[in-house]
Amino acid sequence: MQPRGQPPFAPQPGPARPYAAPWALLLLQLLLTLRGAAVPLQDPAVPLQGPRGTDSPAAPSWAMLQQAARVALHFFNFHSGSPSELQVLANVQTGGWQVDPQRGYHINLVFSTESYHLQDGKPRLGKCFARVFFQNQKPRPAITMTCTGLSEKNRTLQEDHLLYEQLKQMKDALTVGGIPDDYGYIDPSVRPIWDLAILGSSYVMWERTTQFSYYYPLQLSRVKQWKTSDHAIDFDYTVLLHEFPTQEIIPCHIHLIWYPGKPLKVKYRCEEIQTPVEASSGTEEGSAVAATEFSNF
Amino acid sequence: MGTATSLEFSKMGRAWIPMAETLVPLPTSSQRTQAHTGDPRLPLSCSGECWQPGQELAGVLSFPPTLPRHQVLRIFAADEAQVQKVKELEDLQHLQLDFWKGPTWPGTPIDIRVPFHSLQAVKIFLEAQDIRYEIMIEDLQSLLDEEQEQMFAFRAQVQSTDTFNYATYHTLEEIYNFLDLLVAEHPQLVSKIQIGKTYEDRPIYVLKFSTGGNNRPAIWIDTGIHSREWVTQASGVWFAKKITQDYGQDPALTNILNNMDIFLEIVTNPDGFAFTHSKNRMWRKTRSLTSNSLCVGVDPNRNWDAGFGNAGSSSNPCSDQYRGKFPNSEVEVQSIVNFVNNHGNIKAFISIHSYSQLLLYPYGYTSEPAPDKEELDKLAKSAVTALSSLYGTKFKYGSIITTIYQASGSTVDWTYNQGIKYSFTFELRDSGRYGFLLPASQIVPTAQETWLALMTIMEYTLNHPY
Numbered sequence: 001m002q003p004r005g006q007p008p009f010a011p012q013p014g015p016a017r018p019y020a021a022p023w024a025l026l027l028l029q030l031l032l033t034l035r036g037a038a039v040p041l042q043d044p045a046v047p048l049q050g051p052r053g054t055d056s057p058a059a060p061s062w063a064m065l066q067q068a069a070r071v072a073l074h075f076f077n078f079h080s081g082s083p084s085e086l087q088v089l090a091n092v093q094t095g096g097w098q099v100d101p102q103r104g105y106h107i108n109l110v111f112s113t114e115s116y117h118l119q120d121g122k123p124r125l126g127k128c129f130a131r132v133f134f135q136n137q138k139p140r141p142a143i144t145m146t147c148t149g150l151s152e153k154n155r156t157l158q159e160d161h162l163l164y165e166q167l168k169q170m171k172d173a174l175t176v177g178g179i180p181d182d183y184g185y186i187d188p189s190v191r192p193i194w195d196l197a198i199l200g201s202s203y204v205m206w207e208r209t210t211q212f213s214y215y216y217p218l219q220l221s222r223v224k225q226w227k228t229s230d231h232a233i234d235f236d237y238t239v240l241l242h243e244f245p246t247q248e249i250i251p252c253h254i255h256l257i258w259y260p261g262k263p264l265k266v267k268y269r270c271e272e273i274q275t276p277v278e279a280s281s282g283t284e285e286g287s288a289v290a291a292t293e294f295s296n297f
Numbered sequence: 298m299g300t301a302t303s304l305e306f307s308k309m310g311r312a313w314i315p316m317a318e319t320l321v322p323l324p325t326s327s328q329r330t331q332a333h334t335g336d337p338r339l340p341l342s343c344s345g346e347c348w349q350p351g352q353e354l355a356g357v358l359s360f361p362p363t364l365p366r367h368q369v370l371r372i373f374a375a376d377e378a379q380v381q382k383v384k385e386l387e388d389l390q391h392l393q394l395d396f397w398k399g400p401t402w403p404g405t406p407i408d409i410r411v412p413f414h415s416l417q418a419v420k421i422f423l424e425a426q427d428i429r430y431e432i433m434i435e436d437l438q439s440l441l442d443e444e445q446e447q448m449f450a451f452r453a454q455v456q457s458t459d460t461f462n463y464a465t466y467h468t469l470e471e472i473y474n475f476l477d478l479l480v481a482e483h484p485q486l487v488s489k490i491q492i493g494k495t496y497e498d499r500p501i502y503v504l505k506f507s508t509g510g511n512n513r514p515a516i517w518i519d520t521g522i523h524s525r526e527w528v529t530q531a532s533g534v535w536f537a538k539k540i541t542q543d544y545g546q547d548p549a550l551t552n553i554l555n556n557m558d559i560f561l562e563i564v565t566n567p568d569g570f571a572f573t574h575s576k577n578r579m580w581r582k583t584r585s586l587t588s589n590s591l592c593v594g595v596d597p598n599r600n601w602d603a604g605f606g607n608a609g610s611s612s613n614p615c616s617d618q619y620r621g622k623f624p625n626s627e628v629e630v631q632s633i634v635n636f637v638n639n640h641g642n643i644k645a646f647i648s649i650h651s652y653s654q655l656l657l658y659p660y661g662y663t664s665e666p667a668p669d670k671e672e673l674d675k676l677a678k679s680a681v682t683a684l685s686s687l688y689g690t691k692f693k694y695g696s697i698i699t700t701i702y703q704a705s706g707s708t709v710d711w712t713y714n715q716g717i718k719y720s721f722t723f724e725l726r727d728s729g730r731y732g733f734l735l736p737a738s739q740i741v742p743t744a745q746e747t748w749l750a751l752m753t754i755m756e757y758t759l760n761h762p763y
Contacts, residue, residue: 182578184736216729242732245702247617249579274615
């Protein structure tokens with residue numbers, strides 16, 4: 001059986017493999033990936049079963065490829081700075097990896113996307129090619145990527161401006177809370193606020209994702225500040241992120257400044273779970289990390 | 298003088314018991330003159346039920362006597378003098394008038410509930426003073442009866458599983474009521490078993506679907522072990538109804554039930570579920586208190602005795618994956634363990650969660666493949682194929698540890714190790730767009746497609762006895 005998840009020409013992952021692959025080989029790998037030389041996932045229902053429990057202790061699982069695709073999209077969404085052009089993951093189509101147990105995982109991906117917003121009741125389909133580097137256990141993976149099939153740039157800018165105008169109309173956004181509500185409902189009138197909140201959350205989720213932890217934004221739970229002007233929207237809010245695999249609900253307080261076409265400015269601080277009152281004899285649970293501020297201001 | 302109206306009172310749903318009574322007709326004007334005994338303010342004797350002013354409030358707390366033939370009069374005082382006269386009525390305690398709209402100034406109507414025994418006196422008084430009035434409510438009791446009927450009628454709508462709304466999220470009370478309705482409607486097929494009581498002392502119920510036999514091989518399905526996963530309890534309710542509809546109609550399900558029993562636990566974590574409605578929609582765990590910790594609750598899907606304590610769960614009581622102090626520490630888990638052990642003949646065990654759109658089989662606590670991995674993998678593939686045939690919803694499948702993450706102490710790892718070969722965990726819709734806050738419009742489609750996967754597993758179990 002063909003070993004899955006590896007481009008045929010890739011070096012076999014093995015113990016203590018130094019990361020000294022020449023750039024040419026990497027480029028070749030990437031090109032091969034793009035040309036589908038990596039083993040495709042033909043049946044979307046079939047999970048990729050990476051080599052498991054054999055000689056390669058560091059081989060990533062199929063789940064990690066999904067995570068890589070997701071975080072690539074968080075990164076993409078943040079950098080596009082466009083609440084009208086948010087993308088979500090549809091399917092991972094091909095995935096290749098190179099493992100360096102000392103440093104981390106290099107993952108090459110081709111995956112399909114859907115626009116977060118529906119057009120005529122259907123999401124717009126796209127495709128992305130991404131290279132994600134998870135540095136061992138560390139968050140904020142390094143990402144290079146390119147996507148096709150998206151809306152034309154001018155159109156996106158137009159939609160963003162429309163959204164901006166809608167947002168400027170919202171005077172009492174401060175009373176807004178619970179979007180979606182407990183029953184999953186988002187009133188169309190507050191939809192733009194949710195979109196902007198997701199945009200800001202993308203930055204946070206990119207920064208927090210590691211090869212093991214990933215996130216979904218569940219709910220905008222509170223608006224602390226809402227200021228609109230002709231120059232920017234100044235939005236300070238709390239979003240609840242659902243963290244896998246811990247299953248924790250992490251409240252993140254995000255402060256963003258947005259204007260269509262301009263890079264998004266984000267400052268945030270996430271709460272961590274409480275420490276146990278009694279001293280833990282185990283070492284697996286560290287004490288709560290003091291919440292520090294992160295920003296790109 | 299109370300302004301709390303009796304109509305508001307009735308809306309609290311207290312039962313009114315009509316008393317048999319003979320109606321004394323009010324005298325006509327000619328008769329009235331004869332009956333008039335001088336000062337109209339002199340009371341008629343109070344016989345029968347006398348309504349004390351303070352009694353109203355007491356009545357709220359205990360089932361009150363009725364208001365037979367009480368009327369509500371609307372009075373139009375033309376001038377200040379007339380207003381004063383009506384005010385005088387207020388002072389007459391024995392009349393026991395209940396001013397719904399007190400006398401204020403001329404032009405503003407005054408509404409008074411008048412007990413039957415005072416009706417004649419009041420009307421005579423008003424007419425003698427030439428104060429215009431009309432009978433606003435001719436018979437308060439019948440109005441209340443009608444309202445009560447309407448309320449009962451409304452409740453009657455949810456007194457049948459045919460009028461129960463499956464496309465909305467329900468409270469614990471509503472689901473528990475549904476269980477009783479279903480059993481009442483299908484007593485030959487469905488029974489309700491209490492398998493234990495929660496930490497906060499709520500009953501834990503399992504529905505048993507059986508056409509007879511004695512301890513037949515059985516299928517177990519549970520939903521809602523993680524309370525915030527609302528689409529699962531909602532789907533469980535739908536499954537229960539579906540079984541009763543399809544038995545005798547659908548050959549496959551009929552065949553299954555003619556040979557096997559189905560056990561369905563819809564609210565597997567009742568305390569957590571109640572908490573998601575009252576305080577925190579995102580609550581996952583039980584609500585047990587942990588000594589030496591301010592944090593509440595244990596993750597019931599890390600509390601089973603399979604790889605307990607391994608990586609894939611937490612020793613921190615504040616964590617959403619807290620495993621508990623020891624296996625089966627949670628009564629919600631222990632109850633199922635006891636049930637499974639006592640039954641001894643369960644052949645398939647399916648535990649339903651959301652979200653992520655996955656169908657998973659053991660193991661979660663180890664990367665060692667399960668001995669029946671090949672068979673489980675094939676069965677999972679058929680099940681998700683069936684599922685996606687309905688709406689195209691894509692599910693991935695595989696073992697827990699390779700498909701989602703390492704998880705120790707999870708339900709189906711334990712059931713599998715007990716010898717229940719066909720042990721599966723579902724993660725229903727969606728794949729992250731709404732997560733736990735899945736819009737109610739997706740409940741029924743989710744339940745429908747999941748049912749196809751469940752049928753695949755159940756049929757396979759029937760056809761592959763072991």
